Amino acid sequence: MSNGQERARQNLSAFQSWVATQTDDDFKQIVFRGQLNRCEVAKAIGIGKSALRQNPAIKTALENLEQNLRDRGVLPELTETAKAQRSEPKRYDPSVNQRAMESRRLSVLEQENIELKARVATLEAKLKRYGELSEVLTEFGVAPDA
Known part of the structure; x- marks a missing residue:
């Protein structure tokens, strides 16, 4: 059984291998709301979606990949609002649960x-x-x- 660090390296390796086998048309197939669909990416690689968010190496590699795709015109450019949202942490809204119950x-x-x-x-x-x-x-x- 492998420990977390080994698993993280395996996941990063799987991500890098997957990126190397994809074409621009393949990436265009999984664009969702101006970025790569995280569920589809995770399924294609064979890892959990949480690994894309929690593994810092994969997270950075995915952000770099998306920026590279934006530079090549595969993905649309980020709007000013999206750029501002990426730099700011998400605010906690305590009324979300109350609104859902209501x-x-x-x-x-x-x-x-x-x-x-x-x-x-x-x-x-x-x-x-x-x-x-x-x-x-x-x-x-x-x-x-x-």
Whole structure:
């Protein structure tokens, strides 16, 4: 069983071998939102997607590869917003979980509301029918039980 450092070197070697076998057209096939699709890259190499983010050597090699591809015109240039986002750390938003829970709850309530509206419409139709029946019975002199 290999330790983490050996595994990291193996993953880097696999990444470098994969890059060497790809053409510009191959890279164009896996572009997603202006960069290489990390899932597709990881699948092609046979490593976990986390290795692309956590292994500093692979992370640097991937960034260099993408910059090289941008220079050759394979990938689109980064916008100013994207450049600013790369240099700044991601801000933690504590309200994300709360919004997600509220969103799920809203979906459940909307579904329940739709079901209740359908039920009300059905019951109103039945009430209308029974109201007409009550009127007919009253006209014939038969008093319905209240």
